[in-house]
Amino acid sequence: MSTPPHVLAWLQQAATNHTPGTIDDPDRLRARIQGAAVTTPLTIKVYGQPAPQGSKKSYGPGRMVESSKKVKPWREDVRAAAEQIVRCTCPDDCGGLAPGYPLDGPLVARMVFTFARPKGHYRTGRNAHLLRDNAPAQPQGTPDLSKLIRSTEDALTSAGAWRDDARVVEYQRAAKVWAGEDPEALDAPGVVIRIWLLEQLTAEPRPVVVPYSATTPPAHTIHQP
Numbered sequence: 001m002s003t004p005p006h007v008l009a010w011l012q013q014a015a016t017n018h019t020p021g022t023i024d025d026p027d028r029l030r031a032r033i034q035g036a037a038v039t040t041p042l043t044i045k046v047y048g049q050p051a052p053q054g055s056k057k058s059y060g061p062g063r064m065v066e067s068s069k070k071v072k073p074w075r076e077d078v079r080a081a082a083e084q085i086v087r088c089t090c091p092d093d094c095g096g097l098a099p100g101y102p103l104d105g106p107l108v109a110r111m112v113f114t115f116a117r118p119k120g121h122y123r124t125g126r127n128a129h130l131l132r133d134n135a136p137a138q139p140q141g142t143p144d145l146s147k148l149i150r151s152t153e154d155a156l157t158s159a160g161a162w163r164d165d166a167r168v169v170e171y172q173r174a175a176k177v178w179a180g181e182d183p184e185a186l187d188a189p190g191v192v193i194r195i196w197l198l199e200q201l202t203a204e205p206r207p208v209v210v211p212y213s214a215t216t217p218p219a220h221t222i223h224q225p
């Protein structure tokens with residue numbers, strides 16, 4: 001990840017009138033901007049109605065229309081929320097991305113989508129605050145979780161949050177939950193996205209897995225010295 005020229009100029013300016021040890025100390029600034037340009041997890045909260053990417057339907061030559069009318073607002077919601085975080089905040093107001101973005105390299109992600117429970121899940125009358133026995137514990141209906149991930153990933157790519165959604169090598173958690181009913185749920189429909197650079201994800205040791213070949217080598221691969 002190289003430092004953009006206008007940010008280097010900003011650093012040089014800071015170096016000419018700095019106070020050692022303070023926030024504008026160029027050594028600290030340089031470390032912040034060049035070293036680990038981004039400290040992950042990058043956390044993005046999006047409010048809006050999560051929707052999948054519509055499959056394109058053809059209505060004759062040159063007329064492709066996205067079948068899901070909800071998709072555009074959702075992707076725009078995600079994109080707007082992501083841009084607020086990854087946009088450059090240099091004094092030049094350059095309109096580009098902050099140093100370190102788009103995230104590049106192996107990424108680990110987490111996406112928890114929040115939905116509002118339909119009124120029909122509740123009892124009536126004086127028990128209107130109680131759920132019916134057959135109310136599902138988590139949103140089991142459409143949209144598909146995998147399709148929500150897909151449209152949200154696309155929006156993150158267009159916002160410049162990551163280089164490409166192919167960079168995601170692992171999902172720690174992907175879930176659909178009801179508002180307020182999960183530790184990671186929002187209080188209204190939307191999503192909480194967390195993205196780590198794999199190299200920075202060191203808080204929890206990863207499980208050691210013994211390679212299959214080390215425990216049970218197929219007979220034809222055994223070599224005696």
Ligand SMILES: [Zn+2]
Binds near residue numbers: 088
């Ligand atoms: Zn800038």
